[in-house]
Amino acid sequence: MQRILPETDLEKKLMSLGAPFIEENQVLDELFQVVGSDLEEGKELSPEIREQVMDEIGEYFFRLDMNYGPDIKLDCLAILEEFWGVADRETCQKSLENIRTQGHxxxxxxxxxxxxxxxxxxxxxxxxxxxxxxxxxxxxxxxxxxxxxxxxxxxxxxxxxxYLKEPGILAWDASRYIHLVRLSFVAGHLSDIQAWSEILKLAPLIEGRFSNWMDFSQSLLIGRTFWSGSDDPRVKSICEKLLGHPASPWQFISWS
Structure with missing residues (x-):
């Protein structure tokens, strides 16, 4: 059986780096309908409830298959080939290595x-x-x-x-790295074992580099603007929502 969900806190944190790409589908409000009753303002969560909430967050933000699975395989194949230049496992792993070592x-x-x-x-x-x-x-x-x-x-x-601190636009490279792994997994270029292995290779680059998710989002937004050549208000709105929404994974996973 394939392992779709993370097993460790580190894996959950790494998957959270790709949250802006997931929230392009506006899943936070849907997630809040599931867990909102546990997230009343000022209410402290018991360890058991917190674990349950994290499990629900994981179903939306931590899955390798982005909660769609084979239904979007053809779309992922097309996106990878057109926008990433990825057509098979070899080109996928080469692209991932490039992001780890150089990136934008x-x-x-x-x-x-x-x-x-x-x-x-x-x-x-x-x-x-x-x-x-x-x-x-x-x-x-x-x-x-x-x-x-x-x-x-x-x-x-x-x-x-x-606005940028020492890591520069590392957050942008890290976020798109996670997204590339997900797309490649759904497309069939990576097995689940290979996908988690590639994800964990990102850990040494990212650990200890940001103080909080605000710094991360600033780095991501500037990096995306550098890549695209223009600001995207939609992506800025997504980051703001992830920073403030009570059901956001960024509310539950700390950089410290």
Missing amino acids: RTKFNVLRSALPSDGSIDAVSMEKFRQIFRFDLEEGQELQMSDADYSKLALWVQRTNK
């Missing part, structure tokens, strides 16, 4: 380091920033960006210093 955070950190920390951007720094940004473009790939676009991006990257 590596390029972001190099771009940040190219800019002065005092808020100014001179011509030399701007040219270095431009070269770094274009460095990993594939041969023949054109990037339609004007000088004004580069300046706007550089200013934005520089401003993120006010």
Whole structure:
């Protein structure tokens, strides 16, 4: 029998990193209908009730199959191939390794380091920033960006210093890593044993890197904006809901 749910607190914490992708389907309110009577404001949960609530949260947020299973296998296969370049186990594991070792955070950190920390951007720094940004473009790939676009991006990257702590945009890489494992499991590229093994490989990268879920969500949102090129109010709303909703896994799993 396949193991769909986490068995340890560490596995639950790691699965919680992918909560923003799960909440895209707006499951928190549905979950609250199940456990809401136990989550009255100011009410302290007994260990038994807390465990029951966590079990229900797990059915929505911790499952490898995202509570859909084979019903979405074809969708997952298409998403993986179109958006992740993943077509089989080999390309899946290669993509997961890339996120663990580099991800989007590596390029972001190099771009940040190219800019002065005092808020100014001179011509030399701007040219270095431009070269770094274009460095990993594939041969023949054109990037339609004007000088004004580069300046706007550089200013934005520089401003993120006010909001990001040492991990940078690690949360974004961690969250999409968990989502990639889930998609690959449902698609059949990974067995349950392989999926949990890949998930646990993320632990050394993430443990002790964030003080709380607020820091994590800030890191995630900035990382997603860097990847997409624009803010997404919907994703910001999802993170805000996960931070404040009484049935959110982020309310029950601590970084300390």
